[in-house]
Amino acid sequence: MPSPSNPSEIARETLRLLASRRISPSPENYRDIYNEIAGTSGNLAENFPKRELQALQTALPKETAVQQKLVKRFEQALKGRNWDELRDGIAELVKQLANEHELPWSDLFRDFLRQWENKQAGLTVARKREAIERVLVAAAGNSELLFGRLQGLVKSWAGSAPADGDIPLVDPGTIAMPEASLPLVGDIVADSATRTSELSSDLRDLFAYTFEDLVTTQLVDEPELAADARMLAHKVRCATSPSAQQGLLAGIKRFAFRLEILAEDRAELRAGLLNLLQLLIENVGELVTEDRWLAGQIDIVRDIVASPLNIRSIGDAEGRLKEVIYKQSQLKRSLNEARESLKQMLAGFVDHLAEFADSTSDYHDKIEYCAHRISMAEDITQLEDVLAEVIRETRIIQLNAQRSRDELRAAKQRVSEAEARIGELQVELDRASTLVRHDQLTGALNRRGLEEAFEKEVARAQRRQSTLCVALLDIDNFKKLNDSLGHDAGDAALIHLATVIRETMRPQDTVARFGGEEFIIVLPDTSVGDAQTAIVRLQRELTRRIFLHNNDRRLITFSAGVTDLQPGDTQVSVTKRADEAMYMAKQSGKNRVMIG
Ligand SMILES: Nc1nc2c(ncn2[C@@H]2O[C@H](COP(=O)(O)OP(=O)(O)OP(=O)(O)O)[C@@H](O)[C@H]2O)c(=O)[nH]1
Incomplete structure (x- = not known):
C-alpha cells in the first residue's frame, strides 16, 4: 500500500493503526503514530524541553514584583508549551534585568559621599553608619529595594539642618577606624561607576567590618556577645545569595535585641553610679x-x-x-547635744566659783574688820558683838561653800550621766542604723532590705520579660540544735548557713533572713526547675561544708519551697506560695525542695 501523502490520509491511516494495534487514542499516541506514518520526527512539540525549562523557571529571580510577574508569565507559557509566549517573557525579563542595572547607582553614590562628608545637626558618623546598617538589613539581597532605601536615606540627610559647630565624626567611645582597614566609602566610590555589580559585596564587607571590628570593641565585658558578633560577621561575609542574606535577618534582629538590652543595662548602671557618687x-x-x-x-x-x-x-x-x-x-547630732550640755554645766560651775570667790573675799574683809574691832575693844560686851558677827559671817561662808560643793557634785554626776548616755547611744546606733537593711547576725538582707531588693528584681524581670523565682528555706530541727548546743551555737549555725548560701548561689541572687531560722533567696532569670536544682545543689554543698562548733560536727539540713513569679503576684503572695511548698517539704520528711 502506497504511503499516504496528504495530511487527511495520514490522519485516517493513523486512526486505523491505533485501532489495529489496540493503542489507546490519546493525543500523545495519535501524535506518535502520525509522525511515524508521515515520516517526520517528534519535531518541536516532541522536543519541548519541559523539565529544563521548569528548572530555569525555578532559578529565575523573584525578588521584585516585576520579576514575580514575569516568572508567572513564564510559568503560564510553560504550561501551555507556548514557545512564543516563552520567548517574549524571557526577552522582557532580560530587559528588566538590564533596566535594573541601569539604576543610577553612580549618581546615588556621589550624593551619598557628599552627604556622608557633610556635617548635619545631630548626625554623627556613628548614627549614619547605624542608619546604613538598618537599610542593609531591611533590603538584604534586593538591589532595587536597596537602591530606593539608600536614596531615601541620603535625601533625609540632605534635608537635615547643617551642623553649627564641629560635630564629632565619631561618637565619643566609638573606636576610630584605621583608614587602611576601611573597606568602605573610599574603595567603593573610586570605581563605583564601573563596579556597581559588586555593590552588595562591598556593603556586606562594611557590615561585617562593623560587627567584627566596631561592635566587638564595645563588648569587652561581654565575651559571649562579642563571639556572636564575630560569628555574624563571618555569616554576613559568606551570605552571597539573596536567600542566605534573608536567612541572616532573624539572627541579626536577635543580636540587635540583645544589644538593646545591654544598652539598657549600661544606662541603668551609669545612673546607679551617678547616684552613688552624688550621695x-x-x-x-x-x-x-x-x-x-x-x-x-x-x-x-x-x-x-x-x-x-x-x-x-x-x-x-x-x-x-x-x-x-x-x-x-x-551620732554627730547627739554628740553635739551632749557637748553643748557639758559646756552649759561648766559655765554654771564657773559662775558659782566666781560667786564663791566674791563671797570669800567679802568674808576676808569682814574678818579683817572684826579683828580690828577686837584689837580696839575695851570691854567684854564689845567683844561679844564682834564674835557674834564673826560667827554669822563664817556660817554664811560655810553655807556658800557647801552649796558650791553640792553643785559641783551634781554637775559631776550630770557629766558622767551624759557620758554614759553617749556611750549607750553609740551602741544603740550601731545596732539600729548600721545594718538597717541587713540582718545584724548573718549580714544577709533583713525584711526591709528584702522588700527593696524584691521590688527592684520584679521590675527588672517585668521589663525584660524574664523569669524570677523565690525560694524559702527553713532549717530542720533547729530547736534541737539550740537546745543541745546552746543559743550561741544556734547563732553560729545561722551564720554558717548564710555564708554557704552566699558562696554557693550566683552573685545576682539575693539572700535575706526572713525570720528566726528562715531564709529567702530571690533568683532572677531562672526557671522554677533550675531554681529547684540550684537549691538542691546548695543542700549538697551544706553536707560538704559541715558545721563545726567546739569541735562538734553537726550536719545542718533545711527544707525549702520554690516558686516562680506569676502575673499579678505580690511579694506576699509569692512568699506565701513558697512557704506552703516549704511546709509540704517538711511534711514529707524534711531536707527536700518542693515546687509551689
Ligand atoms: N540561736 C538562735 N535560735 C533562734 C533564732 N531565731 C529563732 N531561733 C530558734 O529557732 C527554733 C525554731 O524552732 P521550730 O520553729 O520549732 O523549728 P525546728 O526545731 O527547726 O523544727 P522544724 O522546722 O519542724 O524542722 C526555736 O527554738 C527558736 O528559738 C536565733 O536568732 N538564734
Missing part, C-alpha cells in the same frame, strides 16, 4: 566627727570600682552608704 559628695559634710567613717565610705566606693560592676552590687553599696551616713548624722 557621697552631698554627704561628705556629715563625715567630720570621725575620720574612720570617711575611710569606711571611701573603702566601699573603692571596692565597687575595683570589682566588676553590676547593678546589684551598686544598689547594695548605695544602701550601705545611706545607712552609714544616717548613723553618722545621728
Whole structure:
C-alpha cells in the first residue's frame, strides 16, 4: 500500500493503526503514530524541553514584583508549551534585568559621599553608619529595594539642618577606624561607576567590618556577645545569595535585641553610679566627727570600682552608704547635744566659783574688820558683838561653800550621766542604723532590705520579660540544735548557713533572713526547675561544708519551697506560695525542695 501523502490520509491511516494495534487514542499516541506514518520526527512539540525549562523557571529571580510577574508569565507559557509566549517573557525579563542595572547607582553614590562628608545637626558618623546598617538589613539581597532605601536615606540627610559647630565624626567611645582597614566609602566610590555589580559585596564587607571590628570593641565585658558578633560577621561575609542574606535577618534582629538590652543595662548602671557618687559628695559634710567613717565610705566606693560592676552590687553599696551616713548624722547630732550640755554645766560651775570667790573675799574683809574691832575693844560686851558677827559671817561662808560643793557634785554626776548616755547611744546606733537593711547576725538582707531588693528584681524581670523565682528555706530541727548546743551555737549555725548560701548561689541572687531560722533567696532569670536544682545543689554543698562548733560536727539540713513569679503576684503572695511548698517539704520528711 502506497504511503499516504496528504495530511487527511495520514490522519485516517493513523486512526486505523491505533485501532489495529489496540493503542489507546490519546493525543500523545495519535501524535506518535502520525509522525511515524508521515515520516517526520517528534519535531518541536516532541522536543519541548519541559523539565529544563521548569528548572530555569525555578532559578529565575523573584525578588521584585516585576520579576514575580514575569516568572508567572513564564510559568503560564510553560504550561501551555507556548514557545512564543516563552520567548517574549524571557526577552522582557532580560530587559528588566538590564533596566535594573541601569539604576543610577553612580549618581546615588556621589550624593551619598557628599552627604556622608557633610556635617548635619545631630548626625554623627556613628548614627549614619547605624542608619546604613538598618537599610542593609531591611533590603538584604534586593538591589532595587536597596537602591530606593539608600536614596531615601541620603535625601533625609540632605534635608537635615547643617551642623553649627564641629560635630564629632565619631561618637565619643566609638573606636576610630584605621583608614587602611576601611573597606568602605573610599574603595567603593573610586570605581563605583564601573563596579556597581559588586555593590552588595562591598556593603556586606562594611557590615561585617562593623560587627567584627566596631561592635566587638564595645563588648569587652561581654565575651559571649562579642563571639556572636564575630560569628555574624563571618555569616554576613559568606551570605552571597539573596536567600542566605534573608536567612541572616532573624539572627541579626536577635543580636540587635540583645544589644538593646545591654544598652539598657549600661544606662541603668551609669545612673546607679551617678547616684552613688552624688550621695557621697552631698554627704561628705556629715563625715567630720570621725575620720574612720570617711575611710569606711571611701573603702566601699573603692571596692565597687575595683570589682566588676553590676547593678546589684551598686544598689547594695548605695544602701550601705545611706545607712552609714544616717548613723553618722545621728551620732554627730547627739554628740553635739551632749557637748553643748557639758559646756552649759561648766559655765554654771564657773559662775558659782566666781560667786564663791566674791563671797570669800567679802568674808576676808569682814574678818579683817572684826579683828580690828577686837584689837580696839575695851570691854567684854564689845567683844561679844564682834564674835557674834564673826560667827554669822563664817556660817554664811560655810553655807556658800557647801552649796558650791553640792553643785559641783551634781554637775559631776550630770557629766558622767551624759557620758554614759553617749556611750549607750553609740551602741544603740550601731545596732539600729548600721545594718538597717541587713540582718545584724548573718549580714544577709533583713525584711526591709528584702522588700527593696524584691521590688527592684520584679521590675527588672517585668521589663525584660524574664523569669524570677523565690525560694524559702527553713532549717530542720533547729530547736534541737539550740537546745543541745546552746543559743550561741544556734547563732553560729545561722551564720554558717548564710555564708554557704552566699558562696554557693550566683552573685545576682539575693539572700535575706526572713525570720528566726528562715531564709529567702530571690533568683532572677531562672526557671522554677533550675531554681529547684540550684537549691538542691546548695543542700549538697551544706553536707560538704559541715558545721563545726567546739569541735562538734553537726550536719545542718533545711527544707525549702520554690516558686516562680506569676502575673499579678505580690511579694506576699509569692512568699506565701513558697512557704506552703516549704511546709509540704517538711511534711514529707524534711531536707527536700518542693515546687509551689
Ligand atoms: N540561736 C538562735 N535560735 C533562734 C533564732 N531565731 C529563732 N531561733 C530558734 O529557732 C527554733 C525554731 O524552732 P521550730 O520553729 O520549732 O523549728 P525546728 O526545731 O527547726 O523544727 P522544724 O522546722 O519542724 O524542722 C526555736 O527554738 C527558736 O528559738 C536565733 O536568732 N538564734
